[in-house]
């Protein structure tokens with residue numbers, strides 16, 4: 429890979445013909461059209477999020493004469509360049525000089541570029557940037573791109589995969605799933621955590637259709653001119669969840685809906701009955717893990733481990749142990765009711781407190797409460813034999 433360091437390119441030249449696409453959240457061109465700011469393998473512009481703190485910091489650095497770091501261009505042709513690293517900083521500069529956002533002056537007043545004192549405008553436009561122009565094969569450039577971290581915010585996994593497998597497939601995927609203007613995002617956000625800009629919906633869509641093998645799937649479909657399979661599968665999962673569960677609860681966000689769809693979508697559910705069950709479990713103070721409610725219901729309301737049901741506290745267990753043991757001794761029988769009914773040597777055995785476990789007399793899943801009244805101590809062997817109720 430060949431590199432040349434350029435030290436005389438100014439902010440003014442870079443921002444010549446700057447275009448920012450509000451819809452896609454991308455800085456598009458600069459350097460009088462010779463520079464593509466956001467090639468496909470670059471992520472969306474994210475410096476404007478968090479109230480724009482990062483893009484403001486870029487402008488303040490320039491005004492103070494601080495360096496804003498090295499910028500890398502990929503030379504794709506004579507007079508044609510793409511930004512490899514520095515896209516966020518260049519977009520910040522371009523957006524500022526085109527009055528897309530303001531900074532605060534010494535008196536705390538908002539100032540847009542065209543309203544600034546001329547000497548300050550000149551200072552920004554005349555600032556020279558340190559730019560490396562690189563020339564190499566696509567794979568050299570991509571390999572190298574994979575290893576760098578963009579100043580401040582490292583690329584996340586999906587952003588890296590988008591870079592590595594850039595092509596028509598990724599372009600279409602991002603247009604559908606990484607476009608924060610897509611009206612479906614709100615609906616998807618009920619079930620998926622994250623943001624469109626950081627590729628979280630695109631990542632989930634790929635994860636579901638590929639059953640977790642995103643990289644492999646992307647490499648096989650890299651040159652596809654459609655994303656039909658991804659989209660169809662994704663919509664099937666979302667439609668399924670939203671029709672089985674008519675309630676939208678916070679705990680639904682980020683669950684493994686792809687896996688749950690695969691496991692349960694052939695079962696029939698009555699959404700009205702499901703809703704009653706969901707509400708009942710939400711109102712149950714013994715359910716500690718609300719995230720488990722959905723899979724618990726899908727699986728036929730049997731696997732109480734998913735709910736992490738609250739267990740008996742120590743004081744309750746000790747008092748039940750004491751009264752049970754006292755009564756057993758008086759009858760000359762074991763303090764484990766199950767042992768007492770048996771015919772082996774344990775039928776009169778008095779177990780120690782630490783040799784016993786608490787059990788719900790009336791099973792929790794059938795409405796039994798976690799109170800002393802519904803508590804029974806069993807020897808460990810008999811409690812485990814009863815299994816998970």
Ligand SMILES: [Zn+2]
Pocket residue numbers: 764765766767768806807808809810
């Ligand atoms: Zn026993």
